[in-house]
Amino acid sequence: MKQLFKEDFKRAFFSYPYLIAILLTLGGCVYGLYEELIVGMEQPHFNYGYAYLFLWAHDGPRGVTGLVAPLLVAIPFASSYYLDKKSGFLKYIYLRTERRKYIISRLFSNAVVGGSVLFFSFLILLAVLFILRPGPSDPGEISGAFSSVYYQNELAYLFILIGISFLFGATFATLSLAVSAYVNNQYIAIVPPFFVYFLPIFILNIFSLDYLDPVTTYNPGHNVYATPFTVLGQLFLFLTVGIILFYTRAMKEGEEHI
Secondary structure (H helix, E strand, O other), rough: OOHHHHHHHHHOOOOHHHHHHHHHHHHHHHHHHHHHHHHHHHHHHHOOOHHHHHHHHHHHOOOOOHHHHHHOOOOOOOHHHHHHHHOOOOHHHHHHHHHHHHHHHHHHHHHHHHHHHHHHHHHHHHHHHHHHOOOOOOOOOOOOOOOOHHHOOOHHHHHHHHHHHHHHHHHHHHHHHHOOOOOOOOOOHHHHHHHHHOHHHHHHOOOOHHHHHHHOOOOHHHHHHHHHHHHHHHHHHHHHHHHHHHHHHOOOOOHOOO
C-alpha cells in the first residue's frame, strides 16, 4: 500500500498538469489584485496591506480563481482512473495489488493532490504579499463563517481560508474522480462538480436557504449567514458522496479487469 501511495504521489506531483494547475491558480490570483497593486504604487495613501490584497486575490470583485476553482483542482489527477482504465494499465495494477488498496490509494492521492493545488498556491501568494506589503489594512466588513477570527487576528483568518481551500480542493477533486468512473471522457469528468458548485444557489434562493450556497465552501464570507457548520458540513457531505460513488463503481468495474 505504501509503495502504491508513493507511485501515485510521484505520478501526480511531478507532472505538467500539476504545474499547470498551480500556475493557473496563481495567475488567477494575480489578475484579481493587480489593479490594487498598481493603485498602491501610484497613490501611496492607498498602499493596501497583505490581508486586503490576499482577500481580493482569493475571491475579490475581479478575481477569477473562485469562479473556476472546482476545475483547477481536478486538472492534476482526477482523470487518472479513467486513463488507467482506457490504457489497459488497470489490469496490470490489479495483478500486483488488491482492488480495494488501489481504490483507496487513488482516492487518497487524488484528494491530497487536488487540495494542495489551492493550498500551496494561496500559501505562496500569502508569503509574497506578506513580504511586499506587511502592514495591516482594513478590507472592509468581513462576514460569514469564521469572520470573528479576522477581527482578532487577520493572519489567522487567512490561514483558515487556506486550510479550507485544501478541504475544498480535496472534495471537488474527489467528485471529479467519481464522475470519471462513470463517463468515457476525461474532460467531461471535471464539468459536473462545477455545476454542483454553482447551480444549487438558484434553488436555494427560492427557499431562502442561500446560506447553504456551495460557493461558501470556497469563500466562507460569501454569505453573511454561513457558519462553520454549514461550510464544513457541505464539504463533508460532498466528499462522502464522491468517495461512495467512486468506490462502488471502481469495485464493480474491477470485476471486468481480473
